[in-house]
Amino acid sequence: MPKEREWLTFYDWARTYGNYFYLSILGQPILVLNTHDVVSDLLEKRSGIYSSRPRLVMAGDLVGFDQAIALMPYSERFRQLRRLIQRELNAKALEKYWPLHEQESRELAKNLISHPTEMQSYIRHYAGSVILKVTYGYQTQPKDDPFLLLAEKVMQAFSMASQPGAWLVDLVPWLRYLPSWSPGAGFQSTAKKWSDLHMQVINGPYDWAMRNQGLPALAKPNFVSTVINQTDADLTEEEQSLLLWSSASLFGGGADTTVAALSSFFLAMALYPGVQQRGYTEIQKVVGKDRLPSVSDRKHLPYVECIMYEVLRWNPVTPLGVPHMLVEADVYEGYHIPAKTIIMPNIWAMLHEPSIFPEPHSFLPERFVGNEAAVKEVSVAFGFGRRACPGVAFAESSMFVAIATALSTVIIANARDMQGKDITREVPYKTGTISHPPAFTCSLTPRDGAELLSIRT
Known part of the structure; x- marks a missing residue:
């Protein structure tokens, strides 16, 4: 089993073994698609038999x-939690959060300048601030917010x-039952530390929201308050549990993934200045110089939207998705697939398929212009079937307005690693369920009209 950037190894193996292949690790069957x-x-x-998750003892039990x-x-x-989230995250319901996205995207641009x-x-602060306010009504502190600092550690642990x-x-x-002092049981102390951090993130913002219902500190609308207000009586213990874990799912699903995507955007713009200029030119033509872009401008800014799609495709946030598990034995094209097989969808491979995405390793937003098949294909970045991300519309709104605002206000150039060396277009992304680019810096120069930020925030 490869230990680093598995999606690349699987992509190479597919050339030898086919579009799907089976392997077994210590008796655990794995099917890579x-x-x-x-x-x-x-x-x-x-999906009826392929929608469960494998038992991950470290991440789950421990x-x-x-x-x-x-x-x-x-x-x-699972269905109860998903229904609760989808009720608030459908495209129409999300419009009430657009002003929040716009305000936070302008704060991001101001901070970057x-x-x-x-x-x-500041990218991490933007992503966390949006999701904390939408989920709990919590306004983050400008610097070193305690919930954001905790969340960063927890999302690294999750990955x-x-x-x-x-x-x-x-x-x-059975190794989980080894005494913590025995050789090879060091994972137990790691799990204990991560578990404590995890519960602090789960309970901290939720308890804050419950204490501040009806108080000025609470920003509205927000998910927790909406669910509470839709209930005539006090929440039962079960309803409170559903609200706690559905809000935690929203927070966990929206924070680090947005950070990874926007980091890729800034890196791509530094590496592909022609794309950046074309996006800025479209915004100037459509939006003008007297205001900044809004979420509602998306339908009039097709190239900027294509930049967003290409960010999702170029280096997908979850290159191997989150693994599924087959709950009962199945047969596919004559092959027997045992029950409890772990299914790993290689999203990176799908989004680098040359027959759909020519020159797949290059950042080319124009590949999506008038290409509905490519737009449909990039949806694999958000998962599959009954496990597809319920927050797609929310994630795209957050990404789009941050991208459009950055293009309008800053010139992004000179991507360098932390040793000061120029980053090439063959940049190696980090291993993990959520994959980030390596740490880098850019030069960010204000554009003409960036002074609008002080008016609109």
Whole structure:
């Protein structure tokens, strides 16, 4: 089992073994899917038996990430949480959050202009601030917000804990019962530390929201308040549990993924200045110089929208998705697939398929212009079937307005690593369930009209 950037190894293996291949690690069967056609046949058309999650002892049993919907097995509890989230995240309901997206995107641009060397920190602040305000009504502190600092540590832990094959205890579950002092049981102290951090993130903002209902500190609208106000009586214990974990699922699903996507955007703009200029020119033509872009401008800014799609495709946030699990034995094209097989969809391979995306390693937003097939294909970045991300519309609104505002206000150039060396277009992304570019800096120069930020924030 490859230990780093597995999606690239699987992509190479597919050339030898085919579009899907089977491997076994210490008796655990794994099926890797490298094309959308195969994924559609199994994870979508047969979603009734392919929608559960594998038991990840480290991430689930020991840390507790399986209590939120990302790693939760497919069950009635999962469906209840998903329904609660979808009710608030459908495209029409999200319009009330557009002003929040716009305000925070302008704060991001202002911060980048004032403190360009802290770009990564402010991207993380933007993503966390949006999702905390939408979910809990919590307004983050401008610097070193305690919930954001906790969330950053927890999302790093999630990415490492949920990586298939990374932990021997996931393949040999009885190892969890080893005494913590015994050789090879160091994972237990790591799990305990991550579990404590996880519960602080789960309970902290939720408890804050419950204490501040009806008080001026609470920003509205927000998910928690909306659910409470839709209930005539006090929430039952079960309803409180559903609200706690659905809000935690929203927070966890929207923070680090947005950070990874926007980091890729800034890196791509520095590496492909022609794309950046074309996006800026479109905004100037459509929006003009007297205001900044809004979410509602998206339908009039097709090239900027294509930049967003290409960010999702170029280096997908979750290159191997989150693994599915087959709950009963199946047969596909004559091959027997045992029950409890872990299914790993290679999203990176699907989004680098040359027949759909020519020159797949280049950042070319124009590939989406008038190409509905390519636009449809890029949706694989958000998962499949009954496990597809319920927050697609929210994520795209947040990404689009941040991208459009940045293009309008700053010139992005000179991507360098932390040793000061120029970054090339063959940049190696980090290993993990959520994959980030390596740490880098850019020069950020204000454009004419950036002074509008002081008016619109």
